[in-house]
Amino acid sequence: MIKFTNVDKIYSDGNKSLDNINLGIKQGEFVFLVGHSGAGKSTLLKLLTREEKISSGRVSVLGEEITKIKTSKIHSYRRKLGVVFQDFKLLQDKTVYENVELAMRVVGTSPKEIKPRVMEVLDKVGILDKHGRYPSELSGGECQRVGIARAIVNKPSIIIADECTGNLDIDNSISILNLLKDINEEGVTVIMATHDIEILKLFSQRVVEIKDGKIMKDTKRDSYEVSV
Structure with missing residues (x-):
């Protein structure tokens, strides 16, 4: 469903945010993307939403190579995604x-x-x-x-959550994670970026750890020792 192949992301200032990322996520998976602030988590998610473009490599989503989507078609592509933000981004009025x-x-x-x-x-x-x-x-x-x-x-087929519990206490964080699990159990793929190690101790989903733009670990939580 989602596949990153030899993906690099280098910004105009020369900063290499992602370095040779190879990652596959199947339909219906729930994946925690973990790492310190600046590790590359948000950049990876922005590649999925096409807010950013890769420097090299390939990214395919739902059978489509999104790196080749025309600008005029990006809006249509994004309809397949649901995005949850740390700061909610609700219209106050x-x-x-x-x-x-x-x-x-x-x-x-x-x-x-x-x-x-x-x-x-x-x-x-x-x-x-x-x-x-x-x-x-x-x-x-x-x-x-x-x-x-x-x-x-x-x-949507995919939910992307970028630090969506970052502004919440532990009880609310657990409640939100349980809600995302319920949605995932209906067949929706969920990718959640977090640096909250306490959350990882309570849930048994797959964990992908990013450090300095590289994937350091990719395994199930039951055999995972957090090193971030």
Whole structure:
């Protein structure tokens, strides 16, 4: 489903953020991408979302070599992805419902399909009763649930979560991770970047460790000793 082949990323200042990355992720996997800040985690995710372009190598997603996607087609490609951010990126002047609804409107979903789907995903993430609230009226954990609802409302094949528990306490972090696990069990591939070692101790998903732009370890958590 996702394949990085001999991928390098070098920025204009000469900084080599990724160095010969070879990585395969199967459909339906849940993968933790771990490493210190600056290790290359976010760069790798930005290559997946085509916010950044590779310097060399190949990246294929869902059978398509995304390095060859024309600029005019990137928006269409991104519809297959759901992205969850550390800082939520919610529109403060819109309600919970409106924040999630907007994700469907921008892709041209029929108006009659929007309301039932939005209410369905708000119920799934446990904040249906908050649909009329504004982000400023929510806790951090609730804001992240809105972010997840927005990410899944268009039924993506892949969820990309970049430090999505970074602003949450441990209880809320565990709650968000359990929610992502539930989504993953429905067949959605989940890739989550984190530097939170405590989270890794509580979940048994695959762990890929990046250090200085290189993959150092790639194994299941049950045989994994965190070195980051």
